[in-house]
Amino acid sequence: MTTKAELYLKALSELENSTGDIISTAIITHDGLIMASTKSDIMHRETFAAYGAAAFKRADETIEELTGENIDTLLYESRTNRVVTVRAGEYALLIVLTGKKVQMGMVLMNAQNTALKIKEL
Amino acid sequence: MNECYIKSFIYLKTNIFGWIVIVIIMVNSSYFYGFEETLGPHVILSNLFWWTSLVLVIAAYKNRRIWNVGEMPWAYLFMTFLFFGIRELGHLTQSPMIGSIRYVFGIFSAIFMTSALIFIYMKTYKRKTISKNMSFIPLVLALIFPIFFIYLYFSGTQTENLKNIFSNIENILWIIGGSITVYTTYMLGTKSTGGFVNVFMFFQFAAIFAILWKFLGFIGSLGCPIPYSIREFLETMFGVFAIISMYVLERMLRNLSKRIS
Numbered sequence: 001m002t003t004k005a006e007l008y009l010k011a012l013s014e015l016e017n018s019t020g021d022i023i024s025t026a027i028i029t030h031d032g033l034i035m036a037s038t039k040s041d042i043m044h045r046e047t048f049a050a051y052g053a054a055a056f057k058r059a060d061e062t063i064e065e066l067t068g069e070n071i072d073t074l075l076y077e078s079r080t081n082r083v084v085t086v087r088a089g090e091y092a093l094l095i096v097l098t099g100k101k102v103q104m105g106m107v108l109m110n111a112q113n114t115a116l117k118i119k120e121l
Numbered sequence: 122m123n124e125c126y127i128k129s130f131i132y133l134k135t136n137i138f139g140w141i142v143i144v145i146i147m148v149n150s151s152y153f154y155g156f157e158e159t160l161g162p163h164v165i166l167s168n169l170f171w172w173t174s175l176v177l178v179i180a181a182y183k184n185r186r187i188w189n190v191g192e193m194p195w196a197y198l199f200m201t202f203l204f205f206g207i208r209e210l211g212h213l214t215q216s217p218m219i220g221s222i223r224y225v226f227g228i229f230s231a232i233f234m235t236s237a238l239i240f241i242y243m244k245t246y247k248r249k250t251i252s253k254n255m256s257f258i259p260l261v262l263a264l265i266f267p268i269f270f271i272y273l274y275f276s277g278t279q280t281e282n283l284k285n286i287f288s289n290i291e292n293i294l295w296i297i298g299g300s301i302t303v304y305t306t307y308m309l310g311t312k313s314t315g316g317f318v319n320v321f322m323f324f325q326f327a328a329i330f331a332i333l334w335k336f337l338g339f340i341g342s343l344g345c346p347i348p349y350s351i352r353e354f355l356e357t358m359f360g361v362f363a364i365i366s367m368y369v370l371e372r373m374l375r376n377l378s379k380r381i382s
Contacts, residue, residue, distance in 0.1 A: 005381040031315030031373055033187050035381050046189055047248045050313060057314040091380065 007121050008036035015114040021102040023081070026095050027088065027118055028053055035092060052095040056085045073108070086111045089119035163353040164212040170360030171209050175202040177367040184374035187381075190241050193256040197237035202363070205230040217280040224287035225266050228294050231331075232263045235298035238305040238324065246312050266290065289342055295335035302328035316373040323366035330359040 012025045016038060026037035026045065032053035037045050060071040074085040077100075084096045084107055094115045098107055178199050185195055204226045211223025236259035243249040266287075273283055306325035310318055334355035337347040 003382055008381070029315065029377055031317055031377075032313060033373070033377050034189075035377065044244075044248050046245050050245050050317075054312060054314040 004121060005036050008118060009038070011114050011117050011121070012036060012038050015096070015110055019098075019102060019107050019110050021099040022107075023097045023099060024048060025097070026052070028093050028095055029091055030057065030093065048095070048097070052083070052085055053093060055083075056087075056093055056095075073112070075104075075108070082107075084108060084111050086115040088115035092118055094118060161353070163350075163357055164209065166357050167212070167360050168206065168209045170357070170364045171202055171206040174360075174364045174367045175199070175206055177364070177371045178202050181367065181371040181374050184378045187374050187377050188370075190244050191251060191256075193251060194237045194240040194244065197233040197240065197259060201230050201234040201237060202367075204233065217284055221270070221280060221284040221287050224284070224291040225270055227291040228266045228287070229263050231291065231294040231298040232259050234328075235259075235301050235305075238302050238309070242305045242309050246309065285342065289339065292335045292339040292342065295331050296339065299328040299332035299335070303332070316369055320366050320370045320373070323362045323369065327359050327362035327366060330355050330362060334359055 008027045012027065015025055016022045024038060026049055027035040028037075028049040029035060030053055032050040034045055034049045037049070055076070056071065056074050059074045063069060063071045070087075072087050074083075076083050080100055082098045082100065082102070082104070084098070086094045086096075088094045094111055096107060096111050178195075182195055182199065208223050208226040208230060211219050211226070214220075240251055240256070244251060270283070270287065273286065278286075303325055306321040306328065310321035310325065313321060334352055337352050337355065341347045341352075
């Protein structure tokens, strides 16, 4: 029998295959725990999940104070990397770490589609 | 309507917490003016809290793949609760020798609790790899004390003196270890989110109560006796917050495990 974790992993693999220059992807909880993640040599999984969830939480608090709404997508970037975090249902977050070579529109669209798939799972 | 629910829930939670404190004060109050160690309800409560916490650590360990902080922090968390549980079992006998040995287990517990939280902080938030040599430092440090105990015992130190020496070492180590734990849980709590904030917050409360409990014990040994019941109350609260933090961690991991299976 296929577990949910395996289905999540499949969704992440599809996302990575459909978009180039993705360094790491993970489905995490709002607590910063990993539900599924792809292997990455440069990124420590637990750190990725913990900081990803913390950043999303702070951004959610900020946007809630400013607009009274909840955050759906968070995008932040450095000189060489970008991080996209998308809400995937009530409990999960999809977090994607990419390089700068990637087309941002494509990443956002694919991440949002994957988030929808995760939500349905 | 929703806000009303949230308010009533917060009120209920505060109420439950208040009741726990009141019950502990009531249970301990019958010994409130005692200056000596007692075999009262505090011992039963303390044993119950620490052994239940150990069961919760084992239950949480089953889901360690979800919170993969490495084997050593889990092992040290386990040993913290195991050794403190053994220390508390020592209350059940009046033998001065077991009374002295019990402090050695308390020393183990202080060292392992401090180390577990340092390693969790280093691994999760500092991305530091904990080398094999480094992960065994707490074990080596802990081993010094039973060796010291055996040395003093065979060099003819009286049991009463042995008890005083190890009681003071335990006091000092819990004060130092508790202070480090307050710092690490503060750092962990400010960087984490969701349920982990509660885990580290309750762990910090536990550490604060441990410091207070041992500080009173320490100044008591310097000639300023503090009613033992006050220390018993602080020790019980230390156990209460430790069990709450382990419960929150275990529940968080259990819920997620159900969701992804």
